[in-house]
Amino acid sequence: MMIPFNKPYCSGRELSYIQEVCRSMTMSGNGEFTKLCHGFLQKRYGFRKCLLCTSGTDALEMCAMLCELKPGDEVICPSYTFVSSAIAFLREGAYIRFADSGPDNPNVTAETIRTLINERTRVIVVVHYAGVACDMDSIMALAQEHNLLVVEDAAHSIDSFYKGRPLGGIGHLAAFSFHETKNINCGEGGMLVVNDERFVRRSEILWEKGTNRAEFYRGMVNKYGWCDTGSSFLPSEFNAAFLWAQLEQIDDIQGKRRRIWEIYDKALRGNLPEGYSLPELPDYATNNYHMFYLLCPSLEARTRLMNYLRNNGVHATFHYLPLHSSAYYKDRYEGEPLVNCDRYADTLVRLPLYYELSDRDASIVAQLVLEHE
16 A cells, blocks of 8 residues: 555544534634634734635735735745745736755755845745744844845744744744645645734735725724725635644644654664755754655656655655746746755655654655665
């Protein structure tokens, strides 16, 4: 039987909470389960404002709308990321300047960002790859120096920290994903985090289709109407109910993922064939065990490893293809070669990691990696 790359986890309470939604007859969103999720996340991580969204992509689109970009404005974004990190800002009319990854991990650095800043730059987008923080002090200092907004794409980063501060709680705005591949999931879902008071009121208006409906429900206005742009970013109460069942079990879920990650790390660190390597965790970052990956010496070596694992019943996978050289963007790209981004695209391979992966199966995967050469 194939060991899959991912298997979504259910805590056991999801169906019970979904039945509660059915009985309540309040299904359209921003009900009791939405409020439970918002309250939990704001209290646990100290976020100023949380708004559940139908996806991490929608959360990024809200970030882009809140930045109020104008034609000719530029946004700096990693090339080694999922397309949502860039397309949300492209839709708002921005030109994307793609930044290279650093030499030590796939994250962008202040140095790779600095060379792209000019008088048209308005926003820096950072992606905390695998839930491991970018060096946010240096990036926030750079943003302050040039009066730029910082958006954290924290899709991988629930329950991960930078110098004791939660990822998603450092930049002006942030986006999380609760897709089925993430540590905490509701099938499809996401969350906007607002850390700057300037954006709080407008974020609710965008969230509710350009209306002040959220204020109406809180009794702040006696009627609501259309007062801005926006869209239907608010998920149904079914999604929120599913997510609440996951959030209740976040410590258990994180503990199990840590156990699997540590089985891999103990078996592989220092024992990989020559040319293969594991990432090092920066001293300012924590690990939320979203992903276990290794780097191969070449694209050919990675192909051999993945084929060997597949032939032995293990589904491993590579990750992002560079956005700057994608079919959609390559004719618009005006920058230098992004050598680190290209290296990660060619050599990074992710191993299975999910709640129900047994210790035995994790050990089998690790042993196959060691013996494949």
